[in-house]
Amino acid sequence: MKENLKYIQSAIAGSYSQVFFSNNQWLALFLLLASFIDPCMGISGLLSVITAICISKCIGLNPAYVRNGWYTYNVLLTGMAMGASFQFSWQFVFILFIAALLSLLLTVWLASFAGRYRLPFLSLPFVLSVWIIFLNARTFQSHLLIPRNPIICHNVLSNYLIVFSHKLEFYGLHQIILLYLKSMSAIFFQQNILTGIIVALGLLISSRIAFFLSWLGFAAGLIFFRFAFGPAALNEYAYTGFNYIFAAIALAGFYLVPSVRSYLLVLVAVPIIALFNTALYKLIGPYYLPLFSLPFTLVVIVIMAVLNNRYIFKSPDIVQYQLYSPEKNLYAFNTYMERFKKETLVHIHLPFYGEWTVSQGHSGKHTHKDDYRFALDFVVTDEHKQSFKLPGKTLSDFYCYSLPVLSPADGEVTTVEDGVEDNTIGDVNLNENWGNTLVIKHGDFLYSKLSHLKNGSIKVKVGDKVKRGELLAQCGSSGRSPEPHIHFQLQNTPYIAAPTINYPIGYYVVKKNNSFELHSFNTPAEGEIITKPITTPLLKKAFHFIPGMKLNFAVEDGTKNYVESWEVFTDAYNHAYLYCAATKSSAHFNADDTIFYFTGFTGNKKSLLYQFYLAAYKVVLCHYPGLKTEDKFPVEVSTKKILKPLQDVIAPFHIFMNPVYSSTFKTSDSPEAPGKLTLQSKFYEQQHSSASAEFEIEIFDNKINKITINKNNQCLVAKNIA
């Protein structure tokens, strides 16, 4: 029962906030309030929403779409439009139910139909269902639906409110602001300032970007109206202006990531909407049908259809994972681009063990030219940067000769070329210039090629399935190879002489003066000493969270002691997360053999889980002494709350809040096979500021043993208890 009530409550709130493409509860409350300024309309709206929610539950519609209001905001609009247009009576309520049902049906159908083409449906179901009712209204028996004048209200309270709001008009508020507020109130089928104020306030609280966009759309529309239709048309603008407001929020704040380009797109859309508006009015006017939000709906659908059908996807970027808030969408997008932009579907690893040197990088000066410019050559060098021991006259004097060559990723062997003699040092074989070569298919149009292998060393044959890291052959010096080395390239086709493609190496560790750096999805540069990261079992096991696993921490923060418990879950999209039931917080994470990282946090920022999210934001699962990792946090993590609204407004143009994460291995009992490790991580408000929080994660016995948090001179210790 409690569950059901919560569900209905959330669905009702969603229906209101979704009008502005949001799931903000405060916005929902403000809008509910605004709708009740005209109580008839407020009740009709609420009634039809509840009806639709019950029907959805009965016929088994996707509860996720009902719960967030996605299916019912059109019903709300329909209900309110009905309440605004007809007098309240039991016959009206009956028709209202039918109208609610109708708009729900249209919504569900349009959602699935348009969704197939990745098109929005916006308030199309509302417009259609209200039209259907309106077209019937005059044919019905006269007592069924009695038209009402929305200005005349039979309620004392609302009368008073309207008088009050009319008073506001004399308090020197500028005409434009009045017009803006009227436009905002027109969304709720009213023309009074108070409603406008409540709606605008709700919008401001829920999203600064959306509020700014409402002004952008409003102003742009106004200017174009004035320019195109003359000053006389401005009166009419109070009734149609919300179209531009909605268009701005829908485009630049919802379907697209807020950016300069999406803002410009709004300016482009405005005149088109104006043209649609007039044209549609001419077309539909004879049927006495109001246009409502039809002009903006159609234009946004057209624009999104075009953007979805681009050949090259670039800014304005389409929001892929909807968070129902322009700020959240923008920050999530920025963080994603910063962190994972370069990540590839197939992770290509280095084809060898140990420390090797890139002897020729991309666009190298010897042979990596033109079609072959994205190739890499590797040799082994000693501390004097020599690739051979003296006298260096035979193949076996070269350190890399006959070293194992490994499969860079899982795949299937497609080409094997063997039987080419290894050259004597300095000699090259230009006839069979690739020498002994392997080509492995890792995916559609993704092949890797390993060349100049040792004669007779290839251990696989065509058609063999190989695993990442599997021993394939030995390094040799066959083909155009004056000294032993591995030639490594990625290509689109299985042919030996295929041109190279620029495809990054998944993860590799660069050694610089005895310190190590992990590079992800990058290309090693010529001269770099690189090695394939080797997973440390201790770290891998400690950060391996299996769904269903429970973690309990005894927390001491100096004043009180308590226990916080987390459980590991996976959601419908195969994303794993840690969930703390007590604080209702969840932290999504991702992990492979090399890196564990958190992708997002929702819930209570006072929980230990949030501290752990900050502390283990990105953990390299391969232990190299002194290896330092850095990453960027999303803006939401910043503790400078006062500046956040300002950041929100200018976020599409400039991000000045850049919280940064860094971590390093502090101590370990053994570099090769540690049994105990301490990871130290830090949280910085800005790139070069001093750390505002320091964390230490002690890993022992294959689990996270202890988390220490030092923040604002306060120390919090959490110990893992079984």
Place this chain on the structure above:
Amino acid sequence: MKKVQYERPVIQRLNVGLMNKYGSRTEFTPVTQIDGNAVAQLITQYGSPLFVISERTIRQTYRQANRAFKTRYPKVQFAWSYKTNYINAVCNVFHQEGSWAEVVSGFEYSKAIYNGVPGNKIIFNGPDKSAEELKLAIENNSLIHIDNLDELYTINDLASTLTKRPRVAIRVNMDTGVYPMWDRFGFNYENGEALDAINKIVLNNNMDLVGLHCHIGTFMLTPSAYAIAATKLSELAISIQKKHKKSIEYIDMGGGFASHNTLKGSYLQGIDASPGFDQYAEAICTSLLNAGFSEGELPLLILETGRALIDEAGYLLGSVISNKRLSDGRRATIMDFGVNILFTSFWYNHKISPAQPFSQYTEDTVIYGPLCMNIDVVRENIAFPALKKNDQVVVHTVGAYNMTQWMQFIAMRPAVVLIDMNDKPHLIRKRENINSVQNEEVMPDYLKDCLL
């Protein structure tokens, strides 16, 4: 004009006929300095005989070995075999390079602790471990390699009284196709004894079985034996994984890699006969990689190689005491070092180079040590230039086992000098004196006067 050095006359039979490999020239060139330090100067400063260790050679050899394995296998760890050379300075050169410690007695264990090696980086091997020593090793989280069932039972008993769980491995012996087969240490693989010991450890659940160890022999000239050993240990590890659902953390392949010394009876010179690190590495790593572990589960490979890492870095400097001619006409040279401090001369034909210029004429010579014992022969037969009294020589490749197996017999043990990376000599062990020996003696009162 350079002064022509006097050399005693030598009578040599004239060889006529076709060219043959017994040419008249010697393999020797004078070795007048070691890492930039004049031999004569070192002897003047520290006395004769004198052990000299080149830090540069140690580090170079270690890096070479490390590279050979790390470019072939993802997880490699060396553990310095203390018995090969446990002079603290030498041990710490290896520890600085990243080596753990491998010890075979309580005494060596204490040395490793003294050198600052953390307990969990000490591998405790060998047949002789007392209950007290085992207890200490368990407390220190050291890796204990169990040699026999009695030891297993002792650890099992200890484990029930201690809070720390012992981290153990068993030593496995096996047939790797070489003769003699070492079956003296550990549990046999072929007859199932090893598996039996593993079952006992896992099922008793008093200790953690973290590794498998083998040490198939010493001065192994065939890398393929290591390939067989690695395969057998991997099979064992995989069968433990299947049977007990327990991953083995490491496989310890022991040591036994040959140095460049020439074994007595070997036809080829050591430098030609002994495989290099690359060959051993290829044999071991290929076997492990092909054994069937997934990449993430590959066990850590531990190597306890001692001899091959230190032998070339050690030199023994000595001086001629006297020359004489034996009854059969052979020339004999008596040196101030013998089997007392050059124990390895029992099984190697050590290369010996004069430390001053000499002519091309050589004579078949027996090189004796200074002991008044018939067994004290350093080289039975060597074509050696004619040296005179007080001439100096350099014995090569003596870094392994000599500075641990040396005897204080008849003479005192000499000093040991380490030449650092900047060619600066450091005294790392003082020349012994009478007190070094007598300090431990206790004289009963009634024997204090010798009454002569």
